[in-house]
Every structure is written in C-alpha cells, then in structure tokens.
Amino acid sequence: MISRRLLPLIAVLPAAAPLAASVAAAEASRPLVDPGFAIERMDLSVAPGTDFARFAAGKWYETTQIPADKSRWGGFDELREQNWAALREIVEETAAQPAAAGSVPQKVGDFYASAMDTARINALGLKPIEADLAAIADAKDKEALFHQVAQMHLRIGSPFLGLAFFPDQKQSDVYGFYLFQGGLSLPSKEYYFSEKFARERWEFVGHVAKMLELAGEPRAAAFQQAETVFALEKALAENAKLPVELRDRLANYNKMTIDAAASAYAGLPLKQLVQELGVPATVRDVIVGQPKFFEGLSKELQARSLDELKVYTRWQLLRAAAPLLSEPLEAESFRFYGTVLNGTPQQEPRWQRATKAVDGAIGEALGQLYVEKRFPPAARARMMELIENVKAVMRDRLAQLEWMTEPTRQKALEKFSRFRAMIGYPAKWRDYSSVEIKRDDYFGNAARAAYFNSRRVIDRLGRKVDKDEWGMTPPTVNAYFSSVTNQIVFPAGILQPPFFDVRMDDAVNYGAIAAVIGHEITHGFDDQGRRSDADGNLVDWWTPEDEARFKERAQMLVAQYNSYEALPGLHVNGQLTLGENIADLGGVSIAFEALQRSLRGQPTPPKIDGFTAEQRFFISWAQQWRTQFRDDALRLQVARDPHAPGNIRAFGPLVNFQPFYDAFAVKEGDRMWRSPAQRAKIW
Known part of the structure; x- marks a missing residue:
C-alpha cells in the first residue's frame, strides 16, 4: 500500500514496523542492538499476578522516554530504529559511490540524494505541482476536473474516493477492481462528528487554511476555502463506515458491473475515471466496498459547485504533495498530522524521512541491497x-x-x-528498470515511482494472481x-x-x-x-x-x-x-x-x-x-x-x-x- 507520504492511495494487496559514520552523537547514544530478553527491564517488586506487563518491563517503563520525533516507543520501534540506521548506512554509501545508469544502486542512491537535497527542494517551492494546480484552476467543467482527479490517483494523491487493485476476494486467482470510501483528510469518521475530537476539527480547518495560504491564497480567502473543504469532507464522512465496520469482509464486498455502478452512482463519472486510469477494456466488473458512501459521494458531486470541488481537489493535491515539497509546506503538514493528531513534538531527521521515501517508492530495490548485507x-x-x-x-x-x-x-x-x-x-525482485530516477528531482522521482506502481497494478487487472508477490518490503x-x-x-x-x-x-x-x-x-x-x-x-x-x-x-x-x-x-x-x-x-x-x-x-x-x-x-x-x-x-x-x-x-x-x-x-x-x-x- 502507498501511504499518504508517498502519493496515490492505490492498494496492491489486501491484508492485512549499526550506524553510518556520519551519525550525530545524540542519535548514536540510542541503544541499537537490543536483546530478546533483558532482566534489567523487569520490575521484580511487582508481583506477576498483580500487573504482568509491569513485572516483565516495569523498569523499562520507568526509565524510557519517547524520543521527541516519535509518537510511541517500544520493542518494535527500537528494532525499526535499528533498521533505519542500517538502511541509512546502505543508502549513504550507495549515494556516495558511482553506479551504472539504470542499475539498482544508481536508482537507490540517486533517489536518496534527491531527497536530501533540501537546498534545491526549498528553491523550487511549489514549482513541482504548478502544472497540477493550473490544471485544477483551469478546469472548465466537472469532466475536466475529473481528468485531473484521475491523474492524481495515478501519481499524487487520492481525492474523493479510494481505489484498489488486488485479488478478487471471491475469485482469488484473478485481480479485481475495487472502489472504497476515501477522500477524507482526518483519520476516521468519528473525527468529523464526535465531541471528543472537537479540537482536532478546529485545528484541521486552521491547517487547511495555512496550507492554502502557503500556496498563495490571501488569508481571508484561505479560511473561507478551508471551511468549504471541511464541509465537503464532513458530508462525505456522513456516509462513511467506522473502522470496526470496515473489518467485515462480506459487508464490504459488493460486486456489480461497471455499467451498473455508473448508473447507481450517476454523479460520479465512473466510466470517465475507468478510461482515464487505463483500466483494461476487458474488465467489466467493479467491487464496491461501501455502497452507501458512493451514493453520498454521487449526490455531493452533483450538488456542489465546480468551484467548491476545485477548492477540495486543490487541497487534496497540497496534502499529498507537502512531504515532498519545500520546508514551510512540509513543516505545516507535520505540525498537523504529526503534532496535533499524534502529539509528536518534532519531525524525524531528514535522513530518516529520505530513507523512508526510498523504501516506500522503490522498496524492493532498496530491499535487494538490504538483504545482501543484513540477512544471512x-x-x-x-x-x-x-x-x-x-x-x-x-x-x-x-x-x-x-x-x-x-x-x-x-x-x-x-x-x-x-x-x-x-x-x-x-523469490523474484520487482523490476524498476522503466522508472527514471534523477539525482536532482525528488518530487519527480516519487511521482514517477508512484505512477509505475499504479500502472503495474492496473495493467494486471483480469490476469492470474501472482502468489509470489510481496505486500511488504x-x-x-x-x-x-x-x-x-x-x-x-x-x-x-x-x-x-x-x-x-x-x-x-x-x-x-x-x-x-x-x-x-x-x-x-x-x-x-x-x-x-x-x-x-x-x-x-x-x-x-x-x-x-x-x-x-x-x-x-x-x-x-x-x-x-x-x-x-x-x-x-x-x-x-x-x-x-x-x-x-x-x-x-x-x-x-x-x-x-x-x-x-x-x-x-x-x-x-x-x-x-x-x-x-x-x-x-x-x-x-x-x-x-x-x-x-x-x-x-x-x-x-x-x-x-x-x-x-x-x-x-x-x-x-x-x-x-x-x-x-x-x-x-x-x-x-x-x-x-x-x-x-x-x-x-x-x-
């Protein structure tokens, strides 16, 4: 699956966490080789029958502080940190050495180097998405806007709905085409309605306004547009399912023909979307995860003005692109999603964000280098x-x-x-040979890798499932x-x-x-x-x-x-x-x-x-x-x-x-x- 950090929300599988020489002293002080059992973690003053978690790890709880750049800290997190340090060593060594054009080391090294080139990223500002912003602004009607929506789903974001291309759950030997509820910026339906998340809603409107302001909108207009975004997302959330409801696989499997879905959700230009995405003409069916959501989405798309839909689409573009853009946009994105929603005081160091970007975009290329060094x-x-x-x-x-x-x-x-x-x-590594990776184009690298992954999963629709494919790097x-x-x-x-x-x-x-x-x-x-x-x-x-x-x-x-x-x-x-x-x-x-x-x-x-x-x-x-x-x-x-x-x-x-x-x-x-x-x- 492709996270918010790495562009489009096109899922690929159903499913179901040593240091480089240049590590700063503060980071080097963290213990990175952790044993499977340590009596030092235990609090033997607590009886195991009273509180077993404290008995087993009470001293650890008493002495451990969550690092400032993390929202949680535990056994999984300690190992992940150790792994990121090992990966840092790999990507830094790879980026520092010459490599044959098109080779795995070249792609990994140049992707990492592009992500670390903050001077260039900051100098570019909004330039990497200027064409996308212009396409949204210039859309003459909803059909033209949905052309841009389709392009975003392929490489940079997931407005209005979620798309997935993984095995058909009732015909598991072939890949299926899924529509899921999506297009929401807050974590779940509750965040739009529950009183316990009132602070998060208030902060969200301010965050959207700030992002729009950073993109050039006057302050007053930015706040007005932020209210428009929230109103539309709240209307969509009205018909969304809660996380507990999304677990029911039968209730979230509703197969119909594309023609029937296009008729049932007339406000959603589904046939246009199918064509723009390049879904093979042989694909006749779609699996709708949450029909009620798409009924609501259809009505909203019909009822909302073109200008309202443009405002929302522009916001979704900024939201998806921010981690790949200049420091002000990236920092504001982290302030809301990292600090407001998760309580994390500061961002992870740049090298870690860059390494995660490589793993998320071309993870099996990085995985090849990792396995050579780390998996006997x-x-x-x-x-x-x-x-x-x-x-x-x-x-x-x-x-x-x-x-x-x-x-x-x-x-x-x-x-x-x-x-x-x-x-x-x-058993077989993914072939990234068609993905162009440039040392001076971080945003372009991420977008091209995302497009590659989108095309890969769409083009296989209707084919036999490759059961050797992995869903994790x-x-x-x-x-x-x-x-x-x-x-x-x-x-x-x-x-x-x-x-x-x-x-x-x-x-x-x-x-x-x-x-x-x-x-x-x-x-x-x-x-x-x-x-x-x-x-x-x-x-x-x-x-x-x-x-x-x-x-x-x-x-x-x-x-x-x-x-x-x-x-x-x-x-x-x-x-x-x-x-x-x-x-x-x-x-x-x-x-x-x-x-x-x-x-x-x-x-x-x-x-x-x-x-x-x-x-x-x-x-x-x-x-x-x-x-x-x-x-x-x-x-x-x-x-x-x-x-x-x-x-x-x-x-x-x-x-x-x-x-x-x-x-x-x-x-x-x-x-x-x-x-x-x-x-x-x-x-």
Whole structure:
C-alpha cells in the first residue's frame, strides 16, 4: 500500500514496523542492538499476578522516554530504529559511490540524494505541482476536473474516493477492481462528528487554511476555502463506515458491473475515471466496498459547485504533495498530522524521512541491497524450522478441536495444508528498470515511482494472481497473513533481535518470533480470515453450529478487551481489535506448546536469570510488546487501529491460558486472575 507520504492511495494487496559514520552523537547514544530478553527491564517488586506487563518491563517503563520525533516507543520501534540506521548506512554509501545508469544502486542512491537535497527542494517551492494546480484552476467543467482527479490517483494523491487493485476476494486467482470510501483528510469518521475530537476539527480547518495560504491564497480567502473543504469532507464522512465496520469482509464486498455502478452512482463519472486510469477494456466488473458512501459521494458531486470541488481537489493535491515539497509546506503538514493528531513534538531527521521515501517508492530495490548485507541464509533455514514446529501444533489442534464438527474440521485442515510461508525476501525482485530516477528531482522521482506502481497494478487487472508477490518490503519490521493467497509472510526486517535472537535460549525465541508465527497462522482462522477457504475465496464453509460456537467463544474476547482502559475513560474496542486478539491468543498458545514439544525427552532446562523456561517464554512475550504512547497517538490508535495497545497485548492473551497461571502461581484474588469460565479458548 502507498501511504499518504508517498502519493496515490492505490492498494496492491489486501491484508492485512549499526550506524553510518556520519551519525550525530545524540542519535548514536540510542541503544541499537537490543536483546530478546533483558532482566534489567523487569520490575521484580511487582508481583506477576498483580500487573504482568509491569513485572516483565516495569523498569523499562520507568526509565524510557519517547524520543521527541516519535509518537510511541517500544520493542518494535527500537528494532525499526535499528533498521533505519542500517538502511541509512546502505543508502549513504550507495549515494556516495558511482553506479551504472539504470542499475539498482544508481536508482537507490540517486533517489536518496534527491531527497536530501533540501537546498534545491526549498528553491523550487511549489514549482513541482504548478502544472497540477493550473490544471485544477483551469478546469472548465466537472469532466475536466475529473481528468485531473484521475491523474492524481495515478501519481499524487487520492481525492474523493479510494481505489484498489488486488485479488478478487471471491475469485482469488484473478485481480479485481475495487472502489472504497476515501477522500477524507482526518483519520476516521468519528473525527468529523464526535465531541471528543472537537479540537482536532478546529485545528484541521486552521491547517487547511495555512496550507492554502502557503500556496498563495490571501488569508481571508484561505479560511473561507478551508471551511468549504471541511464541509465537503464532513458530508462525505456522513456516509462513511467506522473502522470496526470496515473489518467485515462480506459487508464490504459488493460486486456489480461497471455499467451498473455508473448508473447507481450517476454523479460520479465512473466510466470517465475507468478510461482515464487505463483500466483494461476487458474488465467489466467493479467491487464496491461501501455502497452507501458512493451514493453520498454521487449526490455531493452533483450538488456542489465546480468551484467548491476545485477548492477540495486543490487541497487534496497540497496534502499529498507537502512531504515532498519545500520546508514551510512540509513543516505545516507535520505540525498537523504529526503534532496535533499524534502529539509528536518534532519531525524525524531528514535522513530518516529520505530513507523512508526510498523504501516506500522503490522498496524492493532498496530491499535487494538490504538483504545482501543484513540477512544471512542461516536465518531463513532456522525460521523454516520454527515455522514447521509451530505448524505441527496448529495441525494437531485443528484435528482434535473438541467444539468443531467433522465437516468443518476437514475443510479447515484442507485450508491449513495449503498454507505457504514466505521468508526474508521475494523469490523474484520487482523490476524498476522503466522508472527514471534523477539525482536532482525528488518530487519527480516519487511521482514517477508512484505512477509505475499504479500502472503495474492496473495493467494486471483480469490476469492470474501472482502468489509470489510481496505486500511488504524486506526491511519491514512486521509480518502478515494474506487471506486471498493463504500465505504467511515474514520480511527479513523482523527476523532479528528482539524477536529472533540467536544469543537467547529457545524459551525466549519461542515467546517472541514463534509466537509471531503462531499469530500470523491464527489469522487464517480469526473472525475474518476464517471466511476464506483453501483457495483464498470468500465463501461460507462453516456449518451453522460451528459458526455459532466460534462466535460465542470470540465474544468472550470482545468483552474482555472492552473492559481494558488505554487511558482513563478510554476503553479498547474489543470488536475492532477482535481479529488481532484472536491471533495473539492463538499465537501464544501454539508457540508455548511448540516449545514444550521441543523440550520433550530433554533434561529440564536450568533456570536462567532465576526464571524457568516457561517463565522466560511469557516474559519474552510481554517484553516484546512493551510500548509507551503519547496520549494523542494512543487516542488515535484506539479510534481506528485493529491492534490493541502493546502494553495491553503484553498480558491480554496470557490471562486466558492456564500454563501462565501455573508458571507464576497466579491465584484467585490476584488482579491478573480470570476464572476458568471467563477464559477464552478458541484455537
């Protein structure tokens, strides 16, 4: 997926984080090689049955401050910072050395150099988007304006709606054409209506006005236009779905012919958009994610004047382009999206923003250089071994599950037998040879890379799905499960400490990376993943009785997480986070059993740091989820993110799991205690 930082919102996959010699001393002071387990993080004055997250990492919470350029800080973030430092070394070395024209090193090095050339970027000011601004201003009618809207979707922004080109969820062997709700500048629908986000709305209008003023509008006119932008976006948000509603895959899949959609949403020039985007003529259907949103969008496009639509489109252009333009625009963009919405006091250093831009635009080119330096073949072999150990447990669980009937069980086992694991990096690298990268053209580089990616995903519509394609770049500190390709994917970036640490005992690695493996496997059977069959198609393969039993068990997790407060009075949304909570519960449980199997027939492992293997497993899990948030960032996460905050994930699944109680002698009356009848058990 292409983020706001990197131009158009055209999704490519459904889904589902050492230093250079020139690093400043302040940055060099950050610890960059972090172990998978550290007793120094623990607060042994806290009983594990009272507050397990504090027991496992209380000293870390007491002594750790969020860096000024971050909205949160935790185990994932520490590894990401380590990774960005390694990538910095790669891009700086690459940019400093001569390279053959058109080669991967030339493209990576010149892209980075162009992003670091702030003198040129500042001197250009608005010049990189002058032609786009003029095209919007000169549009004589709505048809002419939508010509520009289509061009923006291809390379610089996503006004009015979202577009996606990924496997058809009900015909997963071919790529489908999707329309999604979009065109909103605030994080979710709630931000336009809820009283708790009144400050953010007020700040948003001021931000839009400031951006328009920086683009040359007189102050009074800029504020008037900002009100126009907000009014239009609020009208669109009226018919948008909440994040929790967007998780329902069936409800957000509505396939129809392009002709039928064009008729149903007559105010949206869909056929023009299809033609301008270059959608192949053989494509007859479109999958509409949120029909009510498009009904509302159609009415707004008919009711609003051309001038109002121009104001909104101009704003969306500025919003998308700002991170690539001169310092005043970039700084104002960060002030709102970084500081107002996330509470982050200052921007990341320029080198980090530049490196992220390279990764976002030509990530598999950068990934090639990263893998050469940072991912030894032995890591892949060890990872495959762990995956097979974890899969063996899940296979047995499915075969023996007491609440599932035989017809559903057989289909579940068939699906599981077709799981594929992808580790480290793709088997075939993406070919960027057609993307022109110039050392003196940062904006142009980003726009051309975005256009390349847009063309790549549009041109493949109607073709067979390439199941070897990756949805994350190799340096990414994360992992994912793809429901339509039935794959679990682990980029090289996450296969290092603290998640995968060869210095540590098996208990620590099973509590970290093996639990992550179990988490991703379980996603294939969470509340949404379970709806896909062995071929990745969105079909109902459950008996009504088994579905009812699953939902009853899942509802226990919903109620459990609803009870947790992220901040005083701010509760986690158990329904929004259900899929991740199911995956956490399954991941911990499966990984623990895999550890126990690996220890069978072996002498009892000695205590390390005073803790048994079982205890170190659970402490390892909790330590990897240690996280500090700024309050604004935490509110934003709770409002729209399907993941519970890390400090809650540290203990949330454990209190449902009897071996946790046994390992730490947690008893009735302890805060961590849940009665056996309250403990969720699904997989």
